[in-house]
Amino acid sequence: MAPILEVCNATKRFPGVLANDRVSFSLDRGEILAFLGENGAGKSTLMNILYGLYAPDEGDITVRGASVAINDPNDAIELGIGMVHQHFQLVPVFTVAENIVMGTEPTRFSFSWRTLGIAGGAAAFLGFVGSVFALDSVGQWLVASAAGGAAAAGIYGLVALLGLLSRSGFRRYFAISAVCSGALFVVLALALGDAGRIPLLVFLALLFAAASFPAIRVLSTALDRGTAARRIRALSAQYGLAVDPDALIESLPVGVQQRVEIIKTLYREAEILILDEPTSVLTPQETEELFQIMRALADQGKSITFISHKLKEVMSIADRIIVLRNGRVAGEAKPAETSEAELAEMMVGREVALAVEKGPAAPREVVLEVTGLTAEDRRHQPALRRVDLFVRAGEVLGVAGVQGNGQTELVEVLTGLRPATSGSVRVLGRDVTNAPPRAITELGVAHVPEDRQRDGLVLPFPIFDNLVLCTYYEPPFAKGPAVQFDQLYDYAERLVGEFDVRTPSIALPAQNLSGGNQQKVIVAREFSRPIKLLIAAQPTRGLDVGSIEYIHRRLIEKRDEGVGVLLVSVELDEIMALSDRIAVMYEGRIVGTVNADNVSREQLGLLMAGAEPQGEKEGMPVG
Amino acid sequence: MADKQAPSKSGWGQRIVQLPLWARLACAAVLTSAIVLLSKWLILLLLVALGLWPIVLLIGLVVLGLVSSRRGGWPWMRAWLSARLRGLVVPTLSVAMALLIGGLVIMFTDRAVYKALGDGLVGEALGLAFGNLARAYAALYQGALGDPFRILTALGRWLGGEGIQRLVGAVRGPSDSLVQSVPYIFAGLAVALGFRTGLFNIGAEGQIGIGWLAAVIIGFSFTGLPAAIHLPLSIVVGAIAGGLWASIAGILKARTGAHEVITTIMLNYVSFRLSDWLLCGPLEFTQGTCRTRDIATSAYLPRFLDHPVTLHWGFVMALLAAVVAAWFLFRTTWGFELRTVGANPDAARYGGMSVAGNYTLAMFLSGCLAGLAGVSQGLGITHNIALGFSAGYGFDSIALALLGKSHPAGVVAASILFGVLRAGAGRMQSVAGIPTEIVQIVQSLVIVFIAAPAIIRAIYRLREARREEIEVTILSRGWGA
Numbered sequence A: 001m002a003p004i005l006e007v008c009n010a011t012k013r014f015p016g017v018l019a020n021d022r023v024s025f026s027l028d029r030g031e032i033l034a035f036l037g038e039n040g041a042g043k044s045t046l047m048n049i050l051y052g053l054y055a056p057d058e059g060d061i062t063v064r065g066a067s068v069a070i071n072d073p074n075d076a077i078e079l080g081i082g083m084v085h086q087h088f089q090l091v092p093v094f095t096v097a098e099n100i101v102m103g104t105e106p107t108r109f110s111f112s113w114r115t116l117g118i119a120g121g122a123a124a125f126l127g128f129v130g131s132v133f134a135l136d137s138v139g140q141w142l143v144a145s146a147a148g149g150a151a152a153a154g155i156y157g158l159v160a161l162l163g164l165l166s167r168s169g170f171r172r173y174f175a176i177s178a179v180c181s182g183a184l185f186v187v188l189a190l191a192l193g194d195a196g197r198i199p200l201l202v203f204l205a206l207l208f209a210a211a212s213f214p215a216i217r218v219l220s221t222a223l224d225r226g227t228a229a230r231r232i233r234a235l236s237a238q239y240g241l242a243v244d245p246d247a248l249i250e251s252l253p254v255g256v257q258q259r260v261e262i263i264k265t266l267y268r269e270a271e272i273l274i275l276d277e278p279t280s281v282l283t284p285q286e287t288e289e290l291f292q293i294m295r296a297l298a299d300q301g302k303s304i305t306f307i308s309h310k311l312k313e314v315m316s317i318a319d320r321i322i323v324l325r326n327g328r329v330a331g332e333a334k335p336a337e338t339s340e341a342e343l344a345e346m347m348v349g350r351e352v353a354l355a356v357e358k359g360p361a362a363p364r365e366v367v368l369e370v371t372g373l374t375a376e377d378r379r380h381q382p383a384l385r386r387v388d389l390f391v392r393a394g395e396v397l398g399v400a401g402v403q404g405n406g407q408t409e410l411v412e413v414l415t416g417l418r419p420a421t422s423g424s425v426r427v428l429g430r431d432v433t434n435a436p437p438r439a440i441t442e443l444g445v446a447h448v449p450e451d452r453q454r455d456g457l458v459l460p461f462p463i464f465d466n467l468v469l470c471t472y473y474e475p476p477f478a479k480g481p482a483v484q485f486d487q488l489y490d491y492a493e494r495l496v497g498e499f500d501v502r503t504p505s506i507a508l509p510a511q512n513l514s515g516g517n518q519q520k521v522i523v524a525r526e527f528s529r530p531i532k533l534l535i536a537a538q539p540t541r542g543l544d545v546g547s548i549e550y551i552h553r554r555l556i557e558k559r560d561e562g563v564g565v566l567l568v569s570v571e572l573d574e575i576m577a578l579s580d581r582i583a584v585m586y587e588g589r590i591v592g593t594v595n596a597d598n599v600s601r602e603q604l605g606l607l608m609a610g611a612e613p614q615g616e617k618e619g620m621p622v623g
Numbered sequence B: 001m002a003d004k005q006a007p008s009k010s011g012w013g014q015r016i017v018q019l020p021l022w023a024r025l026a027c028a029a030v031l032t033s034a035i036v037l038l039s040k041w042l043i044l045l046l047l048v049a050l051g052l053w054p055i056v057l058l059i060g061l062v063v064l065g066l067v068s069s070r071r072g073g074w075p076w077m078r079a080w081l082s083a084r085l086r087g088l089v090v091p092t093l094s095v096a097m098a099l100l101i102g103g104l105v106i107m108f109t110d111r112a113v114y115k116a117l118g119d120g121l122v123g124e125a126l127g128l129a130f131g132n133l134a135r136a137y138a139a140l141y142q143g144a145l146g147d148p149f150r151i152l153t154a155l156g157r158w159l160g161g162e163g164i165q166r167l168v169g170a171v172r173g174p175s176d177s178l179v180q181s182v183p184y185i186f187a188g189l190a191v192a193l194g195f196r197t198g199l200f201n202i203g204a205e206g207q208i209g210i211g212w213l214a215a216v217i218i219g220f221s222f223t224g225l226p227a228a229i230h231l232p233l234s235i236v237v238g239a240i241a242g243g244l245w246a247s248i249a250g251i252l253k254a255r256t257g258a259h260e261v262i263t264t265i266m267l268n269y270v271s272f273r274l275s276d277w278l279l280c281g282p283l284e285f286t287q288g289t290c291r292t293r294d295i296a297t298s299a300y301l302p303r304f305l306d307h308p309v310t311l312h313w314g315f316v317m318a319l320l321a322a323v324v325a326a327w328f329l330f331r332t333t334w335g336f337e338l339r340t341v342g343a344n345p346d347a348a349r350y351g352g353m354s355v356a357g358n359y360t361l362a363m364f365l366s367g368c369l370a371g372l373a374g375v376s377q378g379l380g381i382t383h384n385i386a387l388g389f390s391a392g393y394g395f396d397s398i399a400l401a402l403l404g405k406s407h408p409a410g411v412v413a414a415s416i417l418f419g420v421l422r423a424g425a426g427r428m429q430s431v432a433g434i435p436t437e438i439v440q441i442v443q444s445l446v447i448v449f450i451a452a453p454a455i456i457r458a459i460y461r462l463r464e465a466r467r468e469e470i471e472v473t474i475l476s477r478g479w480g481a
């Protein structure tokens, strides 16, 4: 069987970067193909090329045996290619159905009475307005507007019924409708016995033809809500994608939002699904559900390519794995015939230590002390219920738990971004409950935020600005109010080198960095100032194995320098590898704090599910 | 971090910065007074250059050609040009489209044309229509940029020893355009500053009125003050009045989250009606005129040249304001905060900035700039304030800021364009008998095409420029949250 998609020698250059270098691969019907590669290896770029967001500089794309040019996402959709981006593209205040329908410009003109009415009405109105200018009596105005309406409706009907337009191109529609309406108007003028007005009427006909096109296109999408909801339900049932079409996006957990994105592609009749790092924002449970959906889709003949940094996942779900390195295909493998270590080496080009080396901790005085902390979440529901914890200098306290059990809110309260309703937070012995973020930062607290694009970066700003987001006002970056660009550039160059941010220039806007390199910018910023306490939420989300290894090493280094580290992660492996003590959160409470040395995954799993701890609870040390 | 001294780029500017303070001050003083003394001639030169822009352009190209022949020939020149002109493609095409469609409107909004069409005289109708068009656009051009042949003749005669008066008369068009662009620059900067902070300041119109009013009140309330005190005082009071007025919306937003679009629109009405009442009531000069007394001459913004050239020092102030705004936005930590708040308020909070404080500050500064637009009109042109003073500068400035991509340099360029259109409009009306409404239609079309660059790109099949679209979405974020 011929592959459904074939890419041959795709090359893409950005100023200063060769993002894809003669990449070739093929995708079979019903296959799940995984892409692996370092941050900035060019995976997202390749996917964006398939989706028409970037034009390849060289190379051919073949879909279903035919060579195609994909100039924009509309072309891609037309070819049955759908994409779920690394960062979702949903409007939070709209409902699921609205988000799915939004932007689905009708790629085909299908016939509907309602659209017919709209087109006729719009043209009649225009005809009326136009004829008031040109003709003299009320009777003539009415005749002209009726004629305009009839003309537009007729044209629309003709066009839709004959299926003259498989794709809604303006020029073609305009030509057809102008000719039709022009002819109609001329006939009308002759019938009225008023041949002298023919030129004028032709002019008006052209105007109508031009005006009715956008009217039809916009209005027919806007009004087809009911059918949309029905189709969404049908799709959810067919592929096991449970969602409520009427729910607001902002009220949905990330995993469900992702399902909405998937339905969005299916709604547009995608045969080839592109998922860019679908699992990096999901909890293990949600990942499991996603994989079931992916399997169901593949079994029903959809082809899927997806990107991931998690070797385990790739091994478990993919039919085939392609590894990219520096924009080139570095190798291809089947999960059954390879190992995680081999894949990691193929990605990075060297052997990667998948576990960190760390000595025993030497904890000292308490740097963070939280007592009886309560807070509410965005919807004003209790999110933290009397949380007590402490972090000592020179140790890593891992906060484990299923996503959504209050970890996000805990970090936000600790960093001053969310008000506490009661309880206290003390940093270095000073009370900072509900203090402004800057007061907390200036005590030497660093924060790697969970949502890097929302809190951590100003995407349109260059990298160097993002590297001083918290320290821009301090010397040496500022002298009075004047920004010291020389110092700033030097500093940025140094950090970009030190943390291996892959970028052609420090002036690149952060939004043009690959996802993992965006994360590295944040980590670089937060690790590079004098700090006493590091609060890191999902610090390695979206990073490749090599970078994870590096960040983990830096984190342990910080610990050994005497920094207290509060590490929040949904990756149990990460928590177990780095922490000295582990606090488990469940429904806004710390249900247990255990020593990392003598706890098993299973015990942690039980705690995370809300079971009572078996081991002895640690008491507060006198610090 | 501080130990590493950056290698100083041995530039001309760098060397001046390294001079001691007194020397720097002296330099600045000498330079300023030289400019002030020569201002009359510099402005005349500018106006003549504007009027003779095709020649200036030609000279520029020749110079560029000479430079490029030393640096790498045509490829270098092409790269240089395309790097600088790329951003101009869409605006230029927008203006061209607008003029095209506006031309159609001018051609076909004449009853005579329809009458001829109705009588079956197609040729005559077309003749009439194109006649309209030609007269209208000729008038537009002359009103805005003067008659180049007249300027050339006048220039020749002046060089031949005749008095300057004829030359001054010939550059009235360019002067009118720049005069019109002064309030546009201030108001456009005001809106642009708001955009950069993620604020949609629709209230520039009202802030202009308040600034104007305050400046004029100061202007006529004191007599006998030396100009060196009176003029700056009026300017500063006008600016601060505009700023405080806008701060109301800023504070409301910062404290209560009230959306600035709504509050500034409403404050517009308050300021309109307030000034209506003041002008036809307590501040009315003679019964029935609905205008204030004229300000004392000590508060006049001086003009550069004699009648009919009305260009005044407000123009220089406006350019200075643009430079200061650019410095503030892009070279200071204050500007960094404003822009961060505008681009991503969450990240701003994360970075320890006060989002509410920056909203208030931005609104105040934006209001000051808008107030200065009123000040420049009051002290430079009308010398009083009368009922119906509002001329739509504040509303147009929203489009200006968009057109100029919220960058001060872009705003200045866009303002001059709008000034040109507006100055031409007057003449189009008086000479060619085209209603100003039609001119406003053309202006509005420019705005439509600029606000929707996608249209222009679709029509001309320009590719990509996704970066720009992203910028536009960020600019318009003010509507969100």
Ligand SMILES: Nc1ncnc2c1ncn2[C@@H]1O[C@H](COP(=O)(O)OP(=O)(O)OP(=O)(O)O)[C@@H](O)[C@H]1O
Binding pocket: A014, A015, A017, A019, A037, A038, A039, A040, A041, A042, A043, A044, A045, A046, A502, A503, A504, A512, A513, A514, A515, A516, A517, A542
């Ligand atoms: N619009 C752009 N302008 C300039 N450079 C870009 C742009 N988009 C991507 N790049 C560069 O191209 C390279 C490949 O980026 P890409 O996003 O494809 O990486 P990736 O493999 O998806 O990485 P990650 O795993 O971190 O998401 C990077 O070096 C990136 O900086």
Ligand SMILES: [Mg+2]
Binding pocket: A043, A044, A045, A086, A276, A514, A515, A516
């Ligand atoms: Mg990516």
